[in-house]
Each structure stands twice: as structure tokens, then as C-alpha cells.
Amino acid sequence: MKLLILGQGNVGTHLYTAFTAKHVDCTLHSSREGLDNLPAADCILYAVRDDALEQVAAQVHTDRRVLHLHTSGTMPLTVFGDDKPHAGVFYPLQSFSKNRPIEDYSSIPVFFEARGIDDVSAIYSLALMITSHVYEVSQQDREQLHLCGVLVNNFPNLMFRIAEDIARRIHVPFSTLLPLIDETAAKVHQLSPCEAQTGPAKRGDQNVMNRHLQLLQDPQIQELYRLCSTLIQKLPS
Amino acid sequence: MKLLILGQGNVGTHLYTAFTAKHVDCTLHSSREGLDNLPAADCILYAVRDDALEQVAAQVHTDRRVLHLHTSGTMPLTVFGDDKPHAGVFYPLQSFSKNRPIEDYSSIPVFFEARGIDDVSAIYSLALMITSHVYEVSQQDREQLHLCGVLVNNFPNLMFRIAEDIARRIHVPFSTLLPLIDETAAKVHQLSPCEAQTGPAKRGDQNVMNRHLQLLQDPQIQELYRLCSTLIQKLPS
Numbered sequence: 373m374k375l376l377i378l379g380q381g382n383v384g385t386h387l388y389t390a391f392t393a394k395h396v397d398c399t400l401h402s403s404r405e406g407l408d409n410l411p412a413a414d415c416i417l418y419a420v421r422d423d424a425l426e427q428v429a430a431q432v433h434t435d436r437r438v439l440h441l442h443t444s445g446t447m448p449l450t451v452f453g454d455d456k457p458h459a460g461v462f463y464p465l466q467s468f469s470k471n472r473p474i475e476d477y478s479s480i481p482v483f484f485e486a487r488g489i490d491d492v493s494a495i496y497s498l499a500l501m502i503t504s505h506v507y508e509v510s511q512q513d514r515e516q517l518h519l520c521g522v523l524v525n526n527f528p529n530l531m532f533r534i535a536e537d538i539a540r541r542i543h544v545p546f547s548t549l550l551p552l553i554d555e556t557a558a559k560v561h562q563l564s565p566c567e568a569q570t571g572p573a574k575r576g577d578q579n580v581m582n583r584h585l586q587l588l589q590d591p592q593i594q595e596l597y598r599l600c601s602t603l604i605q606k607l608p609s
Numbered sequence: 610m611k612l613l614i615l616g617q618g619n620v621g622t623h624l625y626t627a628f629t630a631k632h633v634d635c636t637l638h639s640s641r642e643g644l645d646n647l648p649a650a651d652c653i654l655y656a657v658r659d660d661a662l663e664q665v666a667a668q669v670h671t672d673r674r675v676l677h678l679h680t681s682g683t684m685p686l687t688v689f690g691d692d693k694p695h696a697g698v699f700y701p702l703q704s705f706s707k708n709r710p711i712e713d714y715s716s717i718p719v720f721f722e723a724r725g726i727d728d729v730s731a732i733y734s735l736a737l738m739i740t741s742h743v744y745e746v747s748q749q750d751r752e753q754l755h756l757c758g759v760l761v762n763n764f765p766n767l768m769f770r771i772a773e774d775i776a777r778r779i780h781v782p783f784s785t786l787l788p789l790i791d792e793t794a795a796k797v798h799q800l801s802p803c804e805a806q807t808g809p810a811k812r813g814d815q816n817v818m819n820r821h822l823q824l825l826q827d828p829q830i831q832e833l834y835r836l837c838s839t840l841i842q843k844l845p846s
Contacts, residue, residue, distance in 0.1 A: 517779070527768045535756075537844075565769035
């Protein structure tokens with residue numbers, strides 16, 4: 373199996389690292405140039421921005437037997453036209469950063485979708501080269517998983533930014549918060565997020581919540597604090 | 610130094626484990642009974658609920674030389690009356706759970722406050738028995754740190770609960786989200802939270818954000834999504 377990865381951004385670079393580490397014959401190619409003269413491959417993985425995907429795919433002309441897979445959490449499989457009967461989605465749920473190596477790709481889940489049932493085993497085998505967590509999901513469920521990614525990565529990171537700003541103002545290094553951040557992640561390996569919930573909102577300690585609202589000066593961050601506290605109390609436990 | 614820890618909840622139990630591991634002569638005692646007949650100690654650590662603290666402290670009568678320290682992130686030092694001239698705060702910033710051992714206490718920061726300057730070195734020495742991260746902070750700054758704790762622990766955990774609920778509905782195990790949760794925490798050891806921010810809100814991808822809002826059905830969770838997205842875009846980068 374010759375694999376061609378299109379796109380040299382975070383996702384493309386990391387997938388290239390993961391596959392070559394498993395001795396897959398893999399080439400990493402820019403998605404911005406030379407699309408009419410691509411190296412031969414059995415499978416092309418599109419690791420390009422959502423808004424560029426359809427246009428890049430339209431410029432790629434291959435033998436009809438080639439398998440075309442995009443890596444987006446949100447774009448449908450139909451971005452690949454009828455000239456690509458073997459098509460699918462290969463969505464690794466992880467946050468890739470260029471300057472941060474991933475230590476263990478084998479724990480990263482890959483969610484896939486296939487245009488035809490005859491492509492399922494090919495995509496499955498490809499994913500199993502780098503991870504042992506492979507799931508076939510529909511477009512709708514993949515979108516839900518992408519939403520989960522936003523919830524467990526983007527939004528907690530926003531909370532870290534707000535806390536970093538507070539720590540900076542009182543001249544305490546952000547690094548003092550890291551053990552708590554690590555424990556927050558480690559806890560839900562052992563307890564359900566529901567069991568792991570603690571804090572003034574969980575306890576219903578209105579005095580502390582009022583004091584925290586006083587300390588926060590930005591009205592939108594106050595509103596965020598109120599909303600999170602309300603939801604912590606409202607969600608079924 | 611003989612240490613007496615009052616309160617057998619999460620904080621008391623963990624501090625007891627941490628101090629005894631460092632061979633400190635330490636006793637763990639209930640805060641609910643026998644307060645008039647406590648074992649002799651040089652220092653009493655109050656690991657009791659905020660709303661019980663003042664009442665428990667008032668029932669503890671010791672030699673005036675004994676050092677009294679509470680462990681609350683929010684309560685003032687003045688919960689200790691004039692009969693306790695040596696008093697202070699010993700606030701470890703960590704989320705302790707009864708059934709989860711802490712692997713490394715030495716990375717946990719302890720923020721302290723002392724009633725008198727002559728108690729600073731005693732409290733400092735005590736904290737250094739279990740950790741190398743010890744900071745003297747004012748009541749106001751300690752409250753800010755407690756707020757940071759809510760931001761980096763309680764609120765991310767709320768996001769995990771919402772994501773767990775979505776994953777359950779689409780029959781994907783919550784464990785598939787753990788590598789991303791781990792990476793979210795690991796990233797900010799290396800990048801600032803600001804640099805680590807990614808996602809549709811950061812990219813300004815309104816299509817994806819609208820789709821996610823459709824997928825979320827609870828109006829308050831939709832509002833949370835909107836507010837987080839707005840703040841991700843608004844906060845200085």
C-alpha cells in the first residue's frame with residue numbers, strides 16, 4: 373500500500389510521522405502545488421483545511437481504483453466527486469500541534485466512514501497501522517465527536533487562558549496550576565466526569581460563587597462563570 | 610514538630626498521607642468529636658468544610674504557642690480568634706479525591722499566609738516537608754487562586770460531562786476522548802494556553818460553529834458554546 377498525504381499542516385505532518393514510524397510507504401506532499409503531477413499512490417489522505425478540501429479534491433485526478441480519504445471532523449464524504457468511487461473519511465480525534473510530538477499514536481481513536489462497503493476493510497487496515505482504536509461512524513456521529521473535541525479541548529483551554537491571566541495579575545506563575553490541570557485530566561481515567569465534579573457550584577456554596585463573581589471583572593467572563601455553575605448544578609449526577 | 614490534622618475528609622486524608630510519607634509525626638483526628646480532648650501538637654491543620662471552620666476552631670483550646678492553620682482557599686485567617694496568636698493558612702492547590710491516590714505531592718503548590726511574621730518560617734518549613742512549591746500570598750490573592758482552581762478544574766470537568774453525555778448518545782465510549790483530554794493538559798506544559806488555542810472559534814469558522822449549535826439541544830449549553838466561542842475570539846492572543 374503506497375500512501376500519499378496531501379497537506380503539510382499539523383494533521384498531515386503528524387500522520388506522516390505516525391505512518392512512516394510503522395514503515396508504511398508514505399509520501400508527504402503540499403496541497404498547494406503540483407496537484408496535476410502527484411506521485412503514484414494507492415491511497416490519498418487529504419489533510420487540508422475544511423474550506424480548501426473540495427477545491428483541492430477537484431484538482432486531483434487519479435486512476436479510479438485509488439482510495440481518497442479526507443481527515444475532517446465536519447466535512448461530508450460527498451466533497452469527493454463521482455470520479456472517485458473509492459472514497460471515505462479518516463478522522464483522528466486529537467489536537468495536533470506542529471512543535472509538539474505525539475508520544476503514542478496508538479491510543480488515538482480514528483473514526484472512519486466509507487463510500488462503499490468494499491472500502492471498509494481497506495480503511496480499517498490503514499487505521500490499524502497506527503492505532504488500535506478504530507470506529508466506523510456516520511457523518512452525523514462524526515460531527516458529534518468533533519463537537520466533543522471542542523468541548524474537551526478548545527473550551528478547557530479557554531478556561532486555562534482566563535486562569536493564566538488571573539495568575540499573571542497576581543504574579544503567580546501559571547506553572548503552579550499545572551498539577552491541578554494534570555489531575556483534572558487524570559481523574560476522569562478513573563472516575564466518570566460526573567463523579568469527578570467538585571467545587572463551590574457542586575456544593576451549592578453561594579458565598580464562594582458570589583465572591584468569585586466579584587473577582588471577575590469582565591461581564592462576559594462573569595456570565596461564563598454563572599452559566600457553568602448553573603449547569604454543574606443542573607446536569608444529572 | 611508534632612502535627613495534628615483535624616478532619617478526615619479528602620484534604621485531611623491526603624495531607625496525612627503526604628506528611629507521614631515524609632516521616633512527620635502526624636495524627637489524623639475527626640473534626641466532629643473529642644475536640645476538647647485533642648492529642649498534644651505543635652501545629653494543628655484544620656481540614657474541615659468552609660462553613661464548619663469557624664465553629665470547629667472555636668471549640669479547640671490549646672496552649673497559646675500552638676500554630677493553627679486552616680486549608681481553605683477562601684476563608685480568612687481571622688476565623689481564628691485572639692486566643693490563637695499563632696495562626697495562618699496552608700492552602701494546597703489540588704483537587705483531592707478520596708479514592709484516588711496522589712502520585713507526587715512534591716509538585717503541588719502550597720499557598721500560605723501567616724498572622725505574624727514570626728510564624729512565616731514555621732509554616733514555610735512545614736510546607737517544604739511535602740512540596741518544593743511554596744508561596745506566601747495574601748487573602749485576596751489566595752481567593753484569586755481558588756478561582757483559578759475552579760476555572761482549570763471544575764469547569765473543564767463540566768465540559769467533560771457534556772461531552773460524555775454526547776458520546777453516550779452516539780454509543781461511543783467516553784474513553785475515546787481521553788487521549789485528547791490528556792493532550793489538552795499536556796500541551797500547556799509546553800505552550801502557553803494562548804498558543805495552544807485551536808478550533809473553529811479560533812479559526813473563525815462560523816459554519817462549523819453554527820452546526821455545533823444545531824447539534825446541541827439544551828438552550829443553556831448552546832449559550833455556553835456561544836459564550837466560550839465569543840471569548841476565544843475576544844481574548845487577547
